[in-house]
Amino acid sequence: MTKILPRKDVVIVGLGWTGSILAHELTDQGLDVVAIERGPWRDTATDFNIGYAQDELRYSIRRDLFLQPTVETMTVRNDPSQKALPMRDFGSFLPGNGVGGAGVHWNGHTWRFWDSDFQIKTNLTKKYGASRIADLQVEDWGVTGAEMEPYYDQFEYLAGISGKAGNIKGHLQEGGNPFEDPRSRDYPNPPMQMTYAPTLFAEVGRSIGLHPFPTPSANMSRAYVNPLGIAMGQCTYCGFCERFGCANYSKSSAQTTVLPVLMKKSNFEVRTDSEVLHVDLAPGGKSARGVTYVDTSGEEYFQPADLVLLCAYGLHNARLMMLSGIGKIYDPGSGEGTVGRNYCYQTNAGVQVFFDDKNFNPFIAAGALGQTIDDYNGDAFDHGALDFVGGAGINCIPTNGRPIGTRPTLPGTPKWGSAWKKATVEGYRSTLGYSSQGSSYATRNNYLDLDPTYKDRFGRPLMRMTFDFPDNDIRMSNYVCDRMEEIAKALGGKQYAVGRRKKGWDSVPYQSTHNTGGAIMGTDPKKSAVNTFLQSWDVPNVFVIGASAFPQNAGKNPTGTVGALAFRAADAIRNQYLRNPGAPLVQA
Amino acid sequence: MASDPPAQVVAGGWHFFSAQEAALVEAIVDRIIPADELSMGGKEAGCAVYIDRQLMGAFGVSSRLYTQGPFLPGLPTQGYQGEANPAQRYRTGLAAIDAFLKQRDGKTFVELASAEQDAFLTAMEAGKVDLPNGVKGPGFFGLLLQNTMEGFFADPVYGGNKDMVSWRMLGFPGARYDYRDHVSKHNQPYPQPPVSIIGRPEWLGKGA
Numbered sequence: 074m075t076k077i078l079p080r081k082d083v084v085i086v087g088l089g090w091t092g093s094i095l096a097h098e099l100t101d102q103g104l105d106v107v108a109i110e111r112g113p114w115r116d117t118a119t120d121f122n123i124g125y126a127q128d129e130l131r132y133s134i135r136r137d138l139f140l141q142p143t144v145e146t147m148t149v150r151n152d153p154s155q156k157a158l159p160m161r162d163f164g165s166f167l168p169g170n171g172v173g174g175a176g177v178h179w180n181g182h183t184w185r186f187w188d189s190d191f192q193i194k195t196n197l198t199k200k201y202g203a204s205r206i207a208d209l210q211v212e213d214w215g216v217t218g219a220e221m222e223p224y225y226d227q228f229e230y231l232a233g234i235s236g237k238a239g240n241i242k243g244h245l246q247e248g249g250n251p252f253e254d255p256r257s258r259d260y261p262n263p264p265m266q267m268t269y270a271p272t273l274f275a276e277v278g279r280s281i282g283l284h285p286f287p288t289p290s291a292n293m294s295r296a297y298v299n300p301l302g303i304a305m306g307q308c309t310y311c312g313f314c315e316r317f318g319c320a321n322y323s324k325s326s327a328q329t330t331v332l333p334v335l336m337k338k339s340n341f342e343v344r345t346d347s348e349v350l351h352v353d354l355a356p357g358g359k360s361a362r363g364v365t366y367v368d369t370s371g372e373e374y375f376q377p378a379d380l381v382l383l384c385a386y387g388l389h390n391a392r393l394m395m396l397s398g399i400g401k402i403y404d405p406g407s408g409e410g411t412v413g414r415n416y417c418y419q420t421n422a423g424v425q426v427f428f429d430d431k432n433f434n435p436f437i438a439a440g441a442l443g444q445t446i447d448d449y450n451g452d453a454f455d456h457g458a459l460d461f462v463g464g465a466g467i468n469c470i471p472t473n474g475r476p477i478g479t480r481p482t483l484p485g486t487p488k489w490g491s492a493w494k495k496a497t498v499e500g501y502r503s504t505l506g507y508s509s510q511g512s513s514y515a516t517r518n519n520y521l522d523l524d525p526t527y528k529d530r531f532g533r534p535l536m537r538m539t540f541d542f543p544d545n546d547i548r549m550s551n552y553v554c555d556r557m558e559e560i561a562k563a564l565g566g567k568q569y570a571v572g573r574r575k576k577g578w579d580s581v582p583y584q585s586t587h588n589t590g591g592a593i594m595g596t597d598p599k600k601s602a603v604n605t606f607l608q609s610w611d612v613p614n615v616f617v618i619g620a621s622a623f624p625q626n627a628g629k630n631p632t633g634t635v636g637a638l639a640f641r642a643a644d645a646i647r648n649q650y651l652r653n654p655g656a657p658l659v660q661a
Numbered sequence: 662m663a664s665d666p667p668a669q670v671v672a673g674g675w676h677f678f679s680a681q682e683a684a685l686v687e688a689i690v691d692r693i694i695p696a697d698e699l700s701m702g703g704k705e706a707g708c709a710v711y712i713d714r715q716l717m718g719a720f721g722v723s724s725r726l727y728t729q730g731p732f733l734p735g736l737p738t739q740g741y742q743g744e745a746n747p748a749q750r751y752r753t754g755l756a757a758i759d760a761f762l763k764q765r766d767g768k769t770f771v772e773l774a775s776a777e778q779d780a781f782l783t784a785m786e787a788g789k790v791d792l793p794n795g796v797k798g799p800g801f802f803g804l805l806l807q808n809t810m811e812g813f814f815a816d817p818v819y820g821g822n823k824d825m826v827s828w829r830m831l832g833f834p835g836a837r838y839d840y841r842d843h844v845s846k847h848n849q850p851y852p853q854p855p856v857s858i859i860g861r862p863e864w865l866g867k868g869a
Contacts, residue, residue: 120664125858127836130815131667135720142727149739158735158742161727269847309839320838432848436833437840476814476833488786489693489806490779494830498699501831527729579738 075365075373081107084364084378086349086393089174090632091618091639092384093327093335094231097301098643100341102651107376108341109366111144111348111385112171117328121177121318129475133316138178139163140170140386144348147388148524149580151541153405159527159535165579166586167316168386172345175386175586176326176632180315180440180472181291183234183325184629185225185637187254188218189452193625196452197462205462209545210415210515212624215596215605218254221637224644226257228636229289232325233297233305236260236289250286250445252453265294265308270433270505271444274469277563283446288470289633290441291325301334312473314440324440344368350531352381352397352615360655361399361615367531379654380614380646383592384639387621391521391591392536400592400602400611405518405539411602411610413521415590416538417626420465420511420546422574424557425481426566428503435474435502443470446560449553450628451512461548463512465628467557471506481506484570505564509553511574513589513626516543521591541578550574587631589623594638596659604659606645607638613657618642669859670714670820672707677716677748682755683709688771692778693809700830701823703809711812711821712751721748747804754801757792758785817857824862828855 082104085092096106115121115138131137140163148157169175189196191214197206238259239249246259264287267275275285292308299305308323322329335341349366353375363377383390394412395402403410446467447453456462473479481504486496524537542550554573561569595601598610607622609615618639620631649658675683690703690712700706719725723746735742745753759769762781770778784790785798786806792798812821814828816836822828828835835855843851854861 122664122666123838125666125836127838128667128816128818128858130811130819134811134815135725141725143725146727151736151738155736156733158733158739159727159729160739161723161741164740266841266844268844272847307841309841310844311838311840313838432850434843434849434851436837437844437851474833476827476831477811480814489782489809491695491697491699494694494697494699498830501833526731577738581738581740 075375077375078377080377081105082378083107083380083382084109084376085382085384086364087111087174087383087385087389088172088327088343089169089384089386090176090327090636092382093331094636094639095382095384095618095643096341097331097335098640098647100335100338102647103340105340106342107378108343109347109349109364109376110172110343110345112140112345114345115172115177115318115328117318117320117322121320123320126317126320127311127313129477133475134477136167136316138169138171138316138318140168143530144170145389145529145535147536147538148527149538149540151539151578153518153539157524157537157539160580164581165584166588167583168388168586172332172343173327177318177328178316179291179632180470181324182441182470182630183229183232183289183291183633185221185253185256186627186629186634187451190627191216191218191221200452201456201462208516209462209543210517212415212515212593212595212600214594214624221641222254222257224637224640225633227640228633230261231299231301231330232291232636233262233293233299233330234260234289234291235262235265235294237264237287239286248286250447251284252447252450260289262294262297265290265292265439265442267444268434268437268442268471269431270471271442271469273505273564274507274560275444278444278446278560281559281563283448285444285446288441288443288445288468290439292439292441293323299330301331303330303333305329308439310437310439310442312436312438312475315472349393350396350533352393352399354398354612358398359612361612380616383615383617384619387591387619388521388536388588390617390619390621394592394602394617395523395536396533399609399615402522403520405520408517411593411598411600413591414600414602415515415593415624416519416521416540417513417515417589417623418540418578419585419587419626420513420542420550420574421508421584422511422550422554422557423506423508423572424561424569426505426561426564426569427483427500428505428566432502433471433505435471435479438471438473440472441470443468449556459552461545461552463514463546463549463628465509465511465550465553467507467509467553467560469505469507474501476501483568505566507557507560509550509557510628510630511546511550511553512628513546514543515590515625519543542574542576547574547576587620587626589620589626589631592617592621593624594622595624598661604657606658607642608645608650608658610657610661614655616642616646667818667858669818670710672710672820675713677713677721682751683713684771685755685759685769686712688778689782689805690809690812692775692782693806694813700826703813706813706823706826707821708809708812711815711819712808714820715808716748716751722746750801750804753794754796757794757796760793761790818859825855825857
């Protein structure tokens with residue numbers, strides 16, 4: 074028996090970064106907003122306790138703060154000919170759970186995508202010809218870099234990003250990223266203090282003609298008060314960042330930048346430990362009536378609302394659309410359908426350089442403390458004579474020295490015994506690592522749909538992920554690995570090792586929680602699930618906000634762009650949608 | 662609960678293992694991490710106690726994982742697809758090791774010389790011994806290796822890493838939370854000794 078609750082203006086599914094931003098903006102507009110969050114309430118003092126937050130086993134290995142596969146997982150395979158099987162434990166990526174979402178336990182790398190990323194199909198076709206991208210399914214986003222700039226600025230000031238501008242209003246800035254698009258002003262905080270490894274990496278990079286700069290970081294380089302009046306503390310370089318909550322109020326998250334203001338508002342409410350089962354549509358399927366959810370006692374509720382915002386993790390947004398009948402599920406055979414289309418990931422590779430005479434103190438670290446080289450990212454370099462498109466940021470960001478997970482050893486070292494122990498002690502403090510974070514471009518056969526066999530705890534189909542690294546992306550990654558080898562040689566250690574990316578995506582070892590696409594934005598309702606304001610083409614009083622909207626992924630972490638898209642959607646709802654609620658903002 | 666502090670594991674007695682299983686696990690962790698000039702061995706460091714207590718908790722019964730069927734054989738890239746949880750895998754895996762060795766050598770693992778133990782573990786890791794009852798050597802060895810390393814390098818609150826032995830060996834300062842005064846001291850050793858979530862050994866017994 075479903076209990077019917079009083080109507081709200083807005084119901085938000087998921088209270089992470091995007092849900093908090095939208096809730097804050099729409100309650101400021103005077104709307105009555107409820108957020109429904111599958112996981113628990115979490116706050117700094119109680120859940121990221123400074124007395125025992127530094128617990129690698131509990132938070133990094135057993136992953137206390139993450140979504141547990143028993144609650145929801147997905148099935149995986151590399152191509153449509155294989156039988157997809159469930160990820161019984163998460164590995165390659167680790168979705169978040171609870172208030173704050175994955176924003177609680179991210180590292181904090183905060184990037185802007187470039188105009189050449191947003192207008193990718195137009196740009197690549199013009200520069201290299203249509204045949205160059207014939208085996209890819211890349212799409213323009215339908216927005217320009219200039220249109221996105223104010224929203225990036227809004228997110229970076231909300232989150233107190235520490236960094237150095239490379240280009241302010243067209244004027245190049247010494248020490249910043251010379252390849253970035255023009256920005257209206259510098260970051261709100263200066264770069265973090267550099268540890269030894271990224272300092273050496275930058276010196277050597279510069280000596281061979283590259284352009285290193287401090288990675289833009291959501292770890293505070295100094296105490297900061299954001300535009301909402303919320304105070305954050307200076308980062309203490311503890312090295313317990315990714316997979317951990319910050320006990321020190323030094324890492325931007327919904328908890329440290331939005332919730333202290335949002336939770337005080339009388340027109341906002343959050344219901345935690347409550348999982349939305351689906352969006353309920355009116356007869357005809359052209360408008361949403363609200364959502365149905367279930368709490369931990371098993372009681373089912375219907376929450377009516379005029380406006381439904383899907384603000385869960387991107388993959389879960391796509392699944393909720395599939396389970397609710399919002400839009401048509403993509404079919405790679407016919408190429409028809411939009412929900413599940415253009416699933417993309419991240420094409421990473423890594424290098425380790427071993428020294429005898431250096432001590433990098435790897436435990437003195439922060440999640441986003443380091444140096445980046447963008448000379449081979451995106452379309453920053455000419456691909457005319459090359460056999461691929463896309464690129465990678467080269468990042469020296471040593472995030473931690475936690476010893477269960479971080480024990481670099483020379484290639485060929487046994488995994489146990491006295492020889493293992495000796496090599497482990499030698500490698501621990503004297504190894505410098507860096508990696509390439511590469512673009513991931515869409516293809517016809519990389520997609521999401523519903524699994525025919527496996528069900529979740531409520532008997533609903535799990536989502537099925539079909540993915541392998543496209544040949545283009547493998548060629549890109551190998552090219553950038555060759556460039557990384559040049560840096561390794563210039564660093565001059567006693568030995569180096571390159572871990573190259575290979576075909577046959579492996580769901581087991583951790584790679585990246587940068588899953589994108591599945592409900593992509595665009596200007597053509599046949600190819601995109603949402604318009605450029607993230608409004609569903611099919612059900613206009615539903616907006617779908619997150620990295621699910623990315624038509625493909627750049628060689629950068631997605632959160633900056635997710636935050637900017639959230640502010641842009643909020644702006645569109647406040648200043649356009651509410652004038653004529655229920656109507657499409659863009660005519661199909 | 663995510664917000665609760667961890668409870669200190671107290672050594673003494675076995676919660677999951679039988680005495681015979683415990684002796685076997687202690688012998689194995691002592692070969693994976695042998696006592697030498699760099700550190701004490703895995704047994705003295707408490708790795709077997711750590712594994713014993715983990716197998717009694719959420720990890721042992723896979724309560725957080727997706728455990729619905731059907732259980733089908735998959736590709737290595739699809740991860741572990743077996744029905745057995747870690748507690749069951751230890752129970753069958755340990756029995757299989759001793760059954761195999763008794764038949765082959767007329768001895769249990771504990772009764773072998775160190776070099777013979779190493780040779781057996783190396784063969785098991787490489788999939789070169791046929792263990793009974795369908796136990797897959799490389800898979801079970803991987804589980805033993807993973808859990809032994811966890812016990813050796815985790816905070817001592819979980820029963821292993823006695824006196825922060827592995828942290829001192831590496832120079833990892835443990836559960837510290839503020840390195841601001843050392844960030845720019847490049848290439849200089851960090852001067853402070855490690856500290857655990859439960860403090861330092863010399864503090865124990867001196868509080869309330």
